[in-house]
Amino acid sequence: MCGGMAAKGPGGPRWWQNRRARLLCMLALTFLFFVVEVVVSRVTSSLAMLSDSFHMLSDVMALVVALVAVRFAQRTRATKKNTFGWVRAEVMGALVNAVFLTALCFTILLEAIERFTEPHEIQQPLVVIGVGVAGLIINLLGLCLFNHHGVGGHGHSHGHGHSHGGRQHPRSGPKPEQPPGDGEAALHREETSTLVENCSSSNGVSQEKLGDMKDDMADLQVNGNAGHYPLDVEEVEEDSSAQLNMRGVFLHVFGDALGSVIVVVNALLFYGLWNPCPKDGPCFNPCINNHCMENATLSQTLGRANKSEQESITVAGPCWLLYLDPILCLMMVCILLYTTYPLLRESALILLQTVPKQIDVHSLNSKLRTLEGVEAVHELHIWQLAGSRIIGTAHIKCPDPSTYMMVAKRIKEIFHDEGIHATTIQPEFASVGSESGRGKCEFPCRTQCALKQCCGTGEDSTAKKTEKSSSLSISCSEVVIEFPKTRRTKSESIPSVKLEANTDQNEQFESSL
Amino acid sequence: MGRYSGKTCRLILMLVLTVGFFVAELASGYLGNSIALVSDSFNMLSDLISLCVGLSTGLIARRSRRGPRATYGYSRAEAVGALSNAVFLTALCFTIFVEAIRRLARPEPIDDARLVLIVGTLGLAVNLVGLLVFQDWGACCRRRRPPALPPAAAAAVLRAVPGGTPTGEADEAGDSPNDQKSPEEGSEKKKERKSEALNIRGVLLHVMGDALGSVVVVVAATIFHVLPLGNAPCNWQCYIDPSLTIIMVFIILSSAFPLIKETSIILLQMVPKGVNMQLLTDRLARVPGVSSLHEVHVWELAGGKNIATLHIKCQTPTDYQDAAYKIRKVFHEAGIHSVTIQPEYIDHKTSQLLCSSPCISKACDSQLCCSQREPPLAKTNGYTEKNDSCLSELHKDNGSSKNDIEIPIEYPLAEDSIKNVKNCDMSDEKSQLSRTRL
Numbered sequence: 001m002c003g004g005m006a007a008k009g010p011g012g013p014r015w016w017q018n019r020r021a022r023l024l025c026m027l028a029l030t031f032l033f034f035v036v037e038v039v040v041s042r043v044t045s046s047l048a049m050l051s052d053s054f055h056m057l058s059d060v061m062a063l064v065v066a067l068v069a070v071r072f073a074q075r076t077r078a079t080k081k082n083t084f085g086w087v088r089a090e091v092m093g094a095l096v097n098a099v100f101l102t103a104l105c106f107t108i109l110l111e112a113i114e115r116f117t118e119p120h121e122i123q124q125p126l127v128v129i130g131v132g133v134a135g136l137i138i139n140l141l142g143l144c145l146f147n148h149h150g151v152g153g154h155g156h157s158h159g160h161g162h163s164h165g166g167r168q169h170p171r172s173g174p175k176p177e178q179p180p181g182d183g184e185a186a187l188h189r190e191e192t193s194t195l196v197e198n199c200s201s202s203n204g205v206s207q208e209k210l211g212d213m214k215d216d217m218a219d220l221q222v223n224g225n226a227g228h229y230p231l232d233v234e235e236v237e238e239d240s241s242a243q244l245n246m247r248g249v250f251l252h253v254f255g256d257a258l259g260s261v262i263v264v265v266n267a268l269l270f271y272g273l274w275n276p277c278p279k280d281g282p283c284f285n286p287c288i289n290n291h292c293m294e295n296a297t298l299s300q301t302l303g304r305a306n307k308s309e310q311e312s313i314t315v316a317g318p319c320w321l322l323y324l325d326p327i328l329c330l331m332m333v334c335i336l337l338y339t340t341y342p343l344l345r346e347s348a349l350i351l352l353q354t355v356p357k358q359i360d361v362h363s364l365n366s367k368l369r370t371l372e373g374v375e376a377v378h379e380l381h382i383w384q385l386a387g388s389r390i391i392g393t394a395h396i397k398c399p400d401p402s403t404y405m406m407v408a409k410r411i412k413e414i415f416h417d418e419g420i421h422a423t424t425i426q427p428e429f430a431s432v433g434s435e436s437g438r439g440k441c442e443f444p445c446r447t448q449c450a451l452k453q454c455c456g457t458g459e460d461s462t463a464k465k466t467e468k469s470s471s472l473s474i475s476c477s478e479v480v481i482e483f484p485k486t487r488r489t490k491s492e493s494i495p496s497v498k499l500e501a502n503t504d505q506n507e508q509f510e511s512s513l
Numbered sequence: 514m515g516r517y518s519g520k521t522c523r524l525i526l527m528l529v530l531t532v533g534f535f536v537a538e539l540a541s542g543y544l545g546n547s548i549a550l551v552s553d554s555f556n557m558l559s560d561l562i563s564l565c566v567g568l569s570t571g572l573i574a575r576r577s578r579r580g581p582r583a584t585y586g587y588s589r590a591e592a593v594g595a596l597s598n599a600v601f602l603t604a605l606c607f608t609i610f611v612e613a614i615r616r617l618a619r620p621e622p623i624d625d626a627r628l629v630l631i632v633g634t635l636g637l638a639v640n641l642v643g644l645l646v647f648q649d650w651g652a653c654c655r656r657r658r659p660p661a662l663p664p665a666a667a668a669a670v671l672r673a674v675p676g677g678t679p680t681g682e683a684d685e686a687g688d689s690p691n692d693q694k695s696p697e698e699g700s701e702k703k704k705e706r707k708s709e710a711l712n713i714r715g716v717l718l719h720v721m722g723d724a725l726g727s728v729v730v731v732v733a734a735t736i737f738h739v740l741p742l743g744n745a746p747c748n749w750q751c752y753i754d755p756s757l758t759i760i761m762v763f764i765i766l767s768s769a770f771p772l773i774k775e776t777s778i779i780l781l782q783m784v785p786k787g788v789n790m791q792l793l794t795d796r797l798a799r800v801p802g803v804s805s806l807h808e809v810h811v812w813e814l815a816g817g818k819n820i821a822t823l824h825i826k827c828q829t830p831t832d833y834q835d836a837a838y839k840i841r842k843v844f845h846e847a848g849i850h851s852v853t854i855q856p857e858y859i860d861h862k863t864s865q866l867l868c869s870s871p872c873i874s875k876a877c878d879s880q881l882c883c884s885q886r887e888p889p890l891a892k893t894n895g896y897t898e899k900n901d902s903c904l905s906e907l908h909k910d911n912g913s914s915k916n917d918i919e920i921p922i923e924y925p926l927a928e929d930s931i932k933n934v935k936n937c938d939m940s941d942e943k944s945q946l947s948r949t950r951l
Contacts, residue, residue, distance in 0.1 A: 050615060050618075054608075054611040057611070058604075058607065061607070078810075080784070080790045080791060081783055081784055082781060082782065082783045082784060083782075083784060083790070083809060083810040083811055083812065084782045084810060084812070086781065088780070088781050088782055089781060092596075092777065092780055092781060095593075095596070095597075095600075096596070096600050099596075099597045099600040099601055099604070100600055100603075100604045102601070103600070103601045103604030103605055104604060104608070106559065106562070106605075107604075107605065107608045110555045110558075113555070348593055351589065351592075351593050351780050352583065352587055352589045352590060352593060353583065353584075353585045353589055353814070354582055354583040354587075355581065355582055355583060355584055360581070361581040361582075361584065362581050379853070380584060381584040381585060382584055383584065383585065385782070393822055393853040394853075395853065401830035401833075405858075423855075424808070424822040424823070424824065424853045424854075424855045425853075425855050426853045426854050426855060427856065429834070
């Protein structure tokens with residue numbers, strides 16, 4: 001079944017290199033197992049099994065979310081509805097999965113707390129062990145499927161023995177060697193350094209590596225598919241944004257695996273150590289916190305019994321076994337939350353249009369400003385679309401158009417060196433009467449639009465305060481004059497590059513409401 | 514105006530109420546040894562979490578200071594918070610749904626109907642208070658605003674304060690600001706209000722879900738109280754609770770879904786509602802001085818703030834200066850006020866529709882936000898390119914080497930392979946793909 005996915009989707013002919021194929025495979029497996037578990041639970045009328053089966057269902061939902069994201073994100077072309085294409089879908093899928101997982105952890109936590117107050121015995125531990133082990137196997141399979149993809153996998157392969165090696169090398173070129181450590185340590189390291197390495201590898205430096213990779217792929221390809229170019233897109237894309245998505249799925253499967261481990265361990269211990277109350281005969285269960293039973297039954301049974309009978313009264317226990325389950329659940333929730341948080345943070349930071357970690361806006365700004373012919377830089381914005389696609393815009397102030405022509409290429413080079421390849425540079429030529437060298441935006445929108453602009457009009461506050469005269473062009477100082485009080489009402493009226501204006505930040509401190 | 518708006522004020526009020534009720538329920542649950550109370554109190558906990566998320570993202574977005582870590586500030590935090598709340602709620606609904614199905618399979622009667630009834634009613638009261646609080650009153654903290662503002666400022670303040678009604682604040686300011694605004698800005702203000710309230714909507718969903726849950730509990734408990742079951746086996750009464758719960762889940766999901774859609778529009782960098790790309794590019798292409806344009810991107814940052822970037826090709830720098838102003842005017846009329854225009858001067862080597870300066874080398878293409886092979890949304894001003902020779906070549910090649918990337922309907926031509934385009938490059942720059950379609 002999974003082999004049939006070979007032809008579909010980009011990313012090469014081998015199905016396991018194809019994100020979508022793997023997701024579909026895992027989806028099918030998980031859903032099948034869910035159905036099996038439900039059936040078994042009906043047959044054995046075991047409630048625990050039913051609840052475990054619904055954990056599988058949550059896995060299915062996570063996989064569906066990731067699949068939808070992958071399908072969307074393959075459409076990298078701009079459309080009428082989305083001028084950037086849908087590449088960001090994977091980041092959003094990762095966020096949705098991370099939040100979903102957090103919510104599930106929350107509900108598990110609630111259940112565990114409930115179990116503390118009302119401990120349950122496990123009925124039919126053998127059946128539970130059986131199904132638990134089966135679930136664990138499926139989850140481990142899923143972990144392997146998504147592991148060296150979801151974790152960014154360099155040096156993390158589980159020795160699957162397929163030709164990932166050839167593919168991995170170029171991508172992991174600039175990346176420091178990672179020992180094939182255990183899953184979680186590598187996971188943590190990966191999370192923080194993924195973006196850095198991937199983006200550094202996406203600089204011009206690695207272009208020749210891409211070329212090498214193409215040659216490798218030519219050897220590896222079974223179908224003789226000549227579509228190299230999209231493969232490259234897929235390869236580079238998989239660096240970060242697809243990784244995020246796969247990481248979300250991986251964490252779900254990981255959580256499920258942990259859950260299965262807990263179920264199996266608990267059931268095993270229960271089976272081995274628990275001394276159940278037999279159906280007939282007097283039995284005293286000290287673990288169930290029932291006032292009435294404690295007082296009445298105990299005194300009754302002990303009172304009526306003579307010595308020999310006392311010996312034969314079975315006491316159910318040991319009681320700590322009943323608390324094992326919630327304790328293990330709590331530990332699992334802590335582990336899951338700890339591993340989910342980095343994913344949540346990373347995808348949220350991308351969605352918030354923040355500057356990617358490896359780019360230093362200060363130094364970029366100073367590099368741009370020190371160029372000859374550049375008088376000022378304002379409205380410098382850098383943000384990450386998804387993966388290695390970083391986008392920048394800037395307004396550059398030059399004395400005249402010919403200077404700009406000379407300097408334009410240099411500017412693009414500076415951006416390129418930082419890894420920002422999609423830039424829109426707006427040149428502005430000094431207008432008559434502007435004395436401020438600090439970057440007054442020549443082309444803001446009309447004055448009423450000040451509040452609707454993405455950011456203030458790029459003015460720094462000292463210039464704002466001192467510029468009382470209006471200039472010929474619609475400049476930002478007009479904004480200040482007309483709406484003196486509103487500077488406080490919107491927090492966007494802050495200099496575009498904060499580093500330039502250190503003086504009046506406190507003024508801008510008030511929120512917009 | 515102080516730090517706190519009507520919105521934040523309401524959130525804090527609701528937070529205090531919920532915390533109080535949560536603690537009270539928890540304490541009474543443990544004291545009275547009732548599991549129902551304890552588990553219901555944990556439902557309040559999920560409400561608390563959503564409130565905290567809403568509050569914190571609202572505060573983050575307010576203090577959206579631009580800095581070296583975030584050049585646009587954090588105004589998007591509200592959208593992210595709303596999405597998180599909606600997804601959180603969906604996950605909770607999922608677990609509730611599972612629970613309800615379990616109950617349908619194995620029905621249980623409510624044991625202590627009276628206690629559950631009391632608790633349910635109290636919870637319902639708290640939730641109704643919350644719902645009322647979040648209605649569009651905004652009267653909470655309006656008195657804190659400074660009373661006298663110049664009329665022009667009032668117009669701006671009006672837009673800046675979400676949740677406040679226009680007429681109310683106009684009265685307070687003592688001047689009708691409507692003279693100052695153009696009609697389109699009135700509708701923009703509403704849009705802004707609606708999308709700024711994303712934050713509140715996420716929280717509101719949770720509160721509504723909780724309220725519905727309380728309603729279900731009250732109904733079921735009433736039935737059991739009025740018609741007690743005693744020790745009899747379960748009859749139809751036991752099925753009321755789960756079935757009502759399932760209905761409730763569907764109601765909640767149907768109201769969570771639009772919120773998710775709306776936040777997706779913002780977070781996925783989609784073209785904001787109300788902007789028609791076709792029309793916009795048509796108008797832009799007709800601006801005199803613009804030979805062609807490409808790489809047109811329009812997206813919404815948050816709360817009605819739209820941003821656009823584009824590259825235009827001009828003949829001379831003076832062309833560019835003239836065109837720039839008119840281009841901004843076109844964008845302004847479309848409601849987009851932050852525009853960055855990159856001029857490129859026509860050299861006869863590159864085609865009209867391709868970027869003259871994508872990055873320093875064509876090898877960076879995969880890291881561009883959009884590939885340069887086929888410039889979408891590119892338009893020329895009038896004439897079309899006469900370079901169909903390479904086009905047909907590519908057609909033939911593409912037929913065989915077509916890979917299976919899904920191609921949206923707007924672009925019937927397949928994605929090129931690098932090999933073919935490189936050939937094109939080497940032979941004749943002019944014969945690169947040219948499109949005159951969107």
